Amino acid sequence: DAGITQSPRHKVTETGTPVTLRCHQTENHRYMYWYRQDPGHGLRLIHYSYGVKDTDKGEVSDGYSVSRSKTEDFLLTLESATSSQTSVYFCAISEWGLSTEAFFGQGTRLTVV
Amino acid sequence: SQQGEEDPQALSIQEGENATMNCSYKTSINNLQWYRQNSGRGLVHLILIRSNEREKHSGRLRVTLDTSKKSSSLLITASRAADTASYFCATDAGSGGGADGLTFGKGTHLIIQP
Numbered sequence: 001d002a003g004i005t006q007s008p009r010h011k012v013t014e015t016g017t018p019v020t021l022r023c024h025q026t027e028n029h030r031y032m033y034w035y036r037q038d039p040g041h042g043l044r045l046i047h048y049s050y051g052v053k054d055t056d057k058g059e060v061s062d063g064y065s066v067s068r069s070k071t072e073d074f075l076l077t078l079e080s081a082t083s084s085q086t087s088v089y090f091c092a093i094s095e096w097g098l099s100t101e102a103f104f105g106q107g108t109r110l111t112v113v
Numbered sequence: 114s115q116q117g118e119e120d121p122q123a124l125s126i127q128e129g130e131n132a133t134m135n136c137s138y139k140t141s142i143n144n145l146q147w148y149r150q151n152s153g154r155g156l157v158h159l160i161l162i163r164s165n166e167r168e169k170h171s172g173r174l175r176v177t178l179d180t181s182k183k184s185s186s187l188l189i190t191a192s193r194a195a196d197t198a199s200y201f202c203a204t205d206a207g208s209g210g211g212a213d214g215l216t217f218g219k220g221t222h223l224i225i226q227p
Contacts, residue, residue: 033214042201043156045214058214090155092214098205099144102215104155 003027006091006105013112019078021108023091025071031094032074033102034058034066036087043090049074050097081112117145117202117218125224132189134221136202137182143205145178146215147187150199159187159200189223197225 003026013019023032034046045058047066055066063085065077078085091105120135136145144163148156162169162178162185169176175188189196199222203215 035214035217040219042219043217045216048214056213092156098213098215101146101158101161102156103158104148106155107153 004091004093004103004105006089006108008108009106010109011111013081013110015082015112016080019081019110021076021089021091021110023074023076023093023105025074025093027093027095027103028071029093029095029103030071031097032068033092033094034064034074034076035090035092036060037090037107038087046076046089078110081110083112086110086112117204117216119200119202119218119221121221122219123222123224125226126192127226128192128194130192132192132196132223132225134187134200134223136185136187136218138185138202138204139183142180145176145185145205146203147174147176147185148201148203148217150201150220152198156201192223192225194225194227196223198223 005024007022033048035043037043044060046060046064047058049055049068067075089108092102094100094102117136117138126132144161146161147159149159150156160171160176162176173190178185199220201217201220203217
């Protein structure tokens with residue numbers, strides 16, 4: 001398995017609270033991605049990074065921010081969690097971006113109550 | 114919006130039979146990938162086929178790509194109970210420089226009956 005770890009694996013939080021999810025990789029891959037997976041929608045891209053401090057928005061970025069201060073860590077922050085952000089979040093990494101395979105973490109199940 | 118759409122949404126077959134899943138997409142691509150997801154787990158890459166390729170094999174997997182029809186198929190031969198999972202196609206409709214991410218379909222849920 002590729003060295004990619006998501007934390008926490010499960011979290012329950014209250015509406016309006018900030019939440020940060022962490023993705024850590026040991027593969028030294030340049031590209032990192034955050035997706036959310038919801039029934040009926042498949043996986044949708046939230047944000048991605050193509051290098052340290054280089055990030056950009058994906059399809060469903062509203063309400064989310066990211067940071068990447070080191071190659072190995074990519075943080076996803078929900079500034080003020082809402083019930084619509086209840087989902088399973090996946091981090092993925094790839095060495096050369098879209099032209100190569102992506103490796104996925106095990107996912108974080110987030111419930112906003 | 115989804116770039117790829119898998120068909121069927123669900124498929125149940127007997128162990129030992131072949132399973133075929135289809136994926137259709139809307140815009141030009143550089144490559145198309147197939148992933149498997151076991152229940153409660155992350156996605157695992159199966160195979161990548163580039164736009165200039167028509168067929169690719171990996172073990173019991175065979176993938177075809179028809180860019181004129183904007184479609185791909187995944188064939189799993191001699192299915193096993195362990196093949197029970199959801200299967201997703203993903204396309205790179207991005208700029209080719211790594212920008213954006215893969216665009217996934219909603220998946221085909223495959224059940225292999227023992």
